[in-house]
Amino acid sequence: MSCTNATLSPKGGPRLPGKPGDPEFDAAYNAAHSTKKAPASGTLQSILNGFQESTDWHDLADRTQSDYIKLIKVIEQKFGTFPLSALADQRTKGVFLAWRDERALKSRRQADYGWQVLARIISWAKDRGLVVANPCEKGGRTYRTTRNEFVWSDADEAAFLASADEHLHLPLILALWTGQRQGDLLRLAWMQYDGHYIRLKQGKTKINVTIPVGAPLKAMLDPLRQKSGNVLVNSYGDPWTSDGFRSSWGKACRAAGIFNVTFNDLRGTAVTRLALAGCTEAEIATITGHTLREVRSILDSNYLKRDVALAESAIRKLEARTKSPN
Template structure:
């Protein structure tokens, strides 16, 4: 007599040698079943999975995910990060919400999670890495608090590798943007190039954060407080705009108003700014670079001006490690100006050793 098992999830996978295999799971996100379909081993494996599934709710991964969403660790994240995490946690719960916490200690658990990540990575490796890192963070949080016995998702490596060694704004890109992009977006470009700050922090910057000499802000992503001396070109642009805006606003309103605004003088939403910026770049003929690339471009410009890594870090808010990584791996390795500067310094040293 043939036994019909409910909820079996059948997954095809292509191996490195090109052959195709089929794996069977007790349900979507459930444990992989042993043996061939219909065999006693297969049925015993299925029954064992069902038995483990009948664990009280507190013993399931779902409970840890929901506790994390109510934790100060999650609530202290930036708004955008919380939205991203929430989206990924919902997806994790759909796939692994009924995963028994006790099974996290099983040596095979890591393989199950990595296969899940790799399956997502077939179509979107960057999203696969992000989702897996969210799960790893939640499990690390849970282990620290005694809510989970182990974190099998530690140090997984990455599927996605960015190839953005040329992704810096060139002087030509900058000139083209100023000449062809809408005027109300010019200051956003200048602020990014002279401060090296993230888009979200610049959109949130108010006039209260600028005293005529320095910009003070708290980075949302790191909670790091930054004080940036304002260079002359940027100061002239800010002072001119402040004078213009103050003639239409009282001092109280001005201090709480954002510096960067839409053409109608309203504060930007992140989505609205992103859309307008993309259209402006297309109109200016600026391609293959993003607003985020301005942060690395600022690091590069400061280095070319002779700034040390600690000096750059105090301006942009990067750690020293991140500054050096940017300079080494992404930007300066391809910049001929830096090579020219190095040779000029060497010539000066050789010709005038004293």
């Protein structure tokens, strides 16, 4: 059955002239499709799109972009047609908070993350004069717990090394002796290690760090050293995918009887161990890439307050300073 003129139309749009393949049909379809996709001027959708075309967006790590896209889609469905002129209205914050609180009934973390993404995009627009107010600037959090207090103990480390497959040993030691994020370590290439230092640019912060390689880590790296390729590979010798690594790591932890800490907790553990070794906050930040404030927050939250070795050291110092009675 042939198609006649003016019988086809894009879903929800006007009828189009001609048949598919005809110049007039193609031109009309492209025009209709473009009109349908273009965000209405002055709506939240316009700055959601603009942010994703900006240098701020391209500076984000691939994983962060992926996470943002999922939340931007949620925001589009809920607030895509929301007028930018209404952002200055005092009632708008209440509207956005109600959306966040509704999402918090399912997941407080995701509710806070969605709020964070919305706040960042509106902040980007405000800095460029596209909006006059950001009602999400001070929304607070619904999820308050951090993992700063979760650190790997010496017993956890020993149990993992005794139980896990050998190709998972290096990720553990590498994380403990560098304090870097999982994504940066999975991307680490042999060319970034010169036998003395590891040099990398952190994917999340874009900070360049130069890390002197400690003897235990060097003893593991040098026998495996190659001219090219990734430092961390799976049992087949292939670079890890993020999902593949998380799955294998989780299984190895469960097999070792380790349930209360994750790979991400190794970063805070590295900070803690450096502090216990007598390193200053500035020295720690130089290695891990944290800010001084972040280092202090980690140390203030974790078990340094309860570590018996520190308490013993403090009393010994006090004893040495106190004059013995005659």
